[in-house]
Amino acid sequence: MSVDTKDDRSQRARIVKAAARLFAERGYHAVGMTELQNAVQLGRGALYHHIRSKDDLLYDIAREYITDLNELAVTAEQETDPRRRICILGHHLISMIASHQAELTVCFREVQSLTDTRRAEVLALHTRYERVWKDAFIAGAEQGLFRPYDPVVLKGVLGMYFYSYLWMRPDGSLGAETISERFNEMALRMLAIG
Amino acid sequence: MSVDTKDDRSQRARIVKAAARLFAERGYHAVGMTELQNAVQLGRGALYHHIRSKDDLLYDIAREYITDLNELAVTAEQETDPRRRICILGHHLISMIASHQAELTVCFREVQSLTDTRRAEVLALHTRYERVWKDAFIAGAEQGLFRPYDPVVLKGVLGMYFYSYLWMRPDGSLGAETISERFNEMALRMLAIG
DNA sequence: CGGACTGTACCGATCGGTCGGTATACTACG
């Protein structure tokens, strides 16, 4: 595994990464394959040697990162204390956004550009992820720790976290740790009784 | 002024409305002028008799609604109590999203598709709007009503409100009044001291 | 040699936008 490895996998990874950045910056439909080919310094034929289609690129990005989020969520579900579970979920979410902002932006914002069946599949993964949060809210309510479950509260809390992909800056003065700590504290305030 | 008025202004309004809906549903670059012309049942020439360009359409929508939001914000600034000012801002914002969801979606999500100068202009209006919220947070902090001003709290609160354009449904069981009341209550919790 | 990798020339389709021309209604003028 030398640094100048040029095998298929690493080239493909380069392409996917560049595509995620471009799609996040300007939107899937606004980015042409010529732009992508220039970004990775490859000819048209070489580009299509590594990928099947533009849509596949979007699909791979959108599916991979919501899947990762779901896998992290599964580990969070092992935490029995609803308050701590919320904090773990929040921490994972903000960390993912901070470390893969472009990919998560594509994952959240460009789902609509997928073909119908693929969009449905990816949206199901999004729903599953939200479900984990919802379950934590309900568990906390049943244990008398949180206010009774309210979908508006769920949407409000998720909005606070999700929206961060739009303003967070990797080189910003605010680190992911700081943000997730404050957001977690605010989420618990929103859920508190009384 | 009969109901079947076909003058320039009303036709143009029909076009802008249809464009906002299409842009919100599928994204600016994904919508072709042929689609728009079919949506308003007009030929290509007639369409361009009423508008100058596709970009102008996007510009008009994005600028008009963030301007409206700013105008409402100005009236909110007359309220001296920071807590009530927040509630007024939240109420206006949620009401606007509920009553003009497609237009606000375009206003928030499709700014990136504007040309550079226009995007800068519209983003400045967004910044101005956020500034009104920020000022309310700072005023509350100075009066000892809110925690010290924290940009993360500001982003969190705004995220909660803004994100609603993605999930709110005009025919949903949740009315704009319910949502804004709960969001306002949560915003005040987030800002409370201690 | 053979196969992985690459660049280039090219494909049909579609893009946003323009063109010349038509139908209709209102106004002006003899």
Place this chain on the structure above:
DNA sequence: CGTAGTATACCGACCGATCGGTACAGTCCG
């Protein structure tokens, strides 16, 4: 009155450019 003139609203054919994707020949390397 009739009719010529003007403005508005509209149509559909058409424009050059660009779209995503393919064909194919050449190169490099084990």
